[in-house]
């Protein structure tokens with residue numbers, strides 16, 4: 570048993586609601602929440618800022634190693650990502666950063682750096698960690714693994730709704746196209762592609778309200794703790 574509780578790994582494709590659901594689960598359990606995608610995004614942002622090539626694994630690893638990473642406690646259950654003393658929030662949501670993060674996530678060296686850092690962050694347990702390879706690669710020994718899925722159409726519809734709520738332009742066809750391309754990139758790469766771990770619970774949230782997904786994971790937690 571880990572000092573602070575279980576490690577709960579949530580993996581799944583882009584736009585499936587892993588962060589929203591993961592944060593709600595963490596709040597219900599008094600756990601912390603870590604989005605590993607933000608770590609990839611932070612490194613991508615730094616590379617873009619400094620003009621480091623997104624095609625050079627060695628240079629990206631050197632950049633990651635030289636940076637001072639910290640994960641200070643944020644307002645809710647989620648830790649912030651701070652690089653060299655700068656807390657990154659809005660920067661990580663930029664479209665160019667999103668695209669660059671998926672590109673650098675292909676590389677074996679970058680992934681190994683991230684895996685070590687993520688294991689360090691979650692080793693004591695009491696954590697919900699969300700990403701693409703948590704159950705398969707980062708914490709193959711997680712006490713609870715969930716693979717959250719939804720059809721690309723349902724994910725695109727949700728994203729369209731979120732953007733419209735924020736008063737931002739939203740084009741369903743473009744969003745769907747983006748989601749399908751991102752799925753192909755994340756699942757098709759050679760190093761730790763997105764896939765369900767054999768011992769992960771599969772949850773298809775296409776027709777499931779968010780609260781029901783949270784309830785289902787909390788119920789799985791109750792069973793995993795026994």
Ligand code: DC
Nearest residue numbers: 605606607609670671674700701702
């Ligand atoms: O979840 P996200 O969209 O913030 O992740 C950004 C990119 O990082 C995503 O395209 C894939 C990559 N990623 C990954 O390869 N492995 C993870 N554990 C998390 C994210």
